[in-house]
Amino acid sequence: AAAALKPGGTVIRYGVGYDNIDLGAAGDHGLxxxxxPDYCADEVAEHTVSAALALLRKLPALDASVRSGTWAAAQTARPMKPFADTVFGFFGLGQIGRAVQQRLAGLGFRFIASDPMLSQADAAALGVRRVDTATLLGEADVLCLHAPATRETTGFFNAANLAAMQPHAIIVNSARGQLIVEDDLAEALSAGTIGGAALDVFNVEPLPADSPLRTAPNVLLTPHAAWYSDAAIDRLQGLVAEDVARALRGEGPRRPVGR
Structure with a gap:
């Protein structure tokens, strides 16, 4: 497809992720x-916060218990920590991760993060303790994933690293499905070696009918919806139109992707 475009042309990704674009081929053809990346940061952050808090307070399980005829709050909810005793961890603390942390900052949580791009000064300014990945896995009660899918991060959350997490820990992924080995996560949920998961992104979308995640306990599944609001669509269309206009004037894109 790149060969069909004139050198100096522009390819605009209608959205955030560009892992479906061959950047090498584009560069070779002078494109x-x-x-x-900035049209839906607030929406993704708000979705992440909503999902994390719902699982922390066991809302899906409590709702299901009432619907099944059970009236047993403590038995259904435990274990449950107060927010002040809960550690929120971040696997990546870029634009969206910081938006999540800022929304949670007034609720009493403690924060840790592992991100090679996070400076000690920035972490201190945010009220976040910078840690290595082993500490992140071992200490986080809630672990929010906000990293791109790279050679280093793809499949990072496999059986071994999931086993390093606390048995009550919750994992929330609104970044890239490729970060998690889904069969390993489903097995950990079924075995009770991890407390719960909220997933908005998957390795294959739509999520296959035979995915073990569909029947795993304590998992909240949403159809790659974290980006959505009526305003986000308008924002995306406006920003893409702006990039089209820039390309027609011979200018580069507003937010270029490096090769």
Whole structure:
């Protein structure tokens, strides 16, 4: 497809992720690549916060217990920590991760993060303790994933690393499905070696009918919806139109992607 475009042309990704674009081929053909990483940061952050708090307070399990005829709050909810005793961990603390942390900051949580791009000064300014991944896995009560899918991060959450987490820990993924080995997560949920998961992104979308995640306990599944609000669609379309206009004027994209 890149060969069909003139050198100096522009490819615009209609959205955030650009892992479906061959940046090497685009560069070889002299094409500029742009994307729109900033149209839905607030929506993704708010979805992440909503999912995490719902699982922390065991809302899906409590709702299901009432619907099944059970009236047993403590038995259904335990274990449950107060927010002040809960550690929120971040696997990646870029734009969206920071938006999540800022929304949670007034609720009494403690924060840790593992991100090679996070400076000690930035961490201190945010009220976040910078840690290595082993500490992140071992201490987080809730672990939010906000990292791209790279050679280092793809499949990072496999059986071994999931086993390093606390048995009550919750994992929330609104970043990239490829970060998690889904069969390993489903097995950990079924075995009770991890407390719960909220997943908005998957290795294959739509989620296959035979995915073990569909029947795993304590998992909240949403159909790659974290980006959505009526305003986000308008914002995306406007920013892409702006990039089209820039390309027609011979200018580079507003947010270029490096090769």
């Amino acid at each position: 500029r690549v742009g994307y729109v």
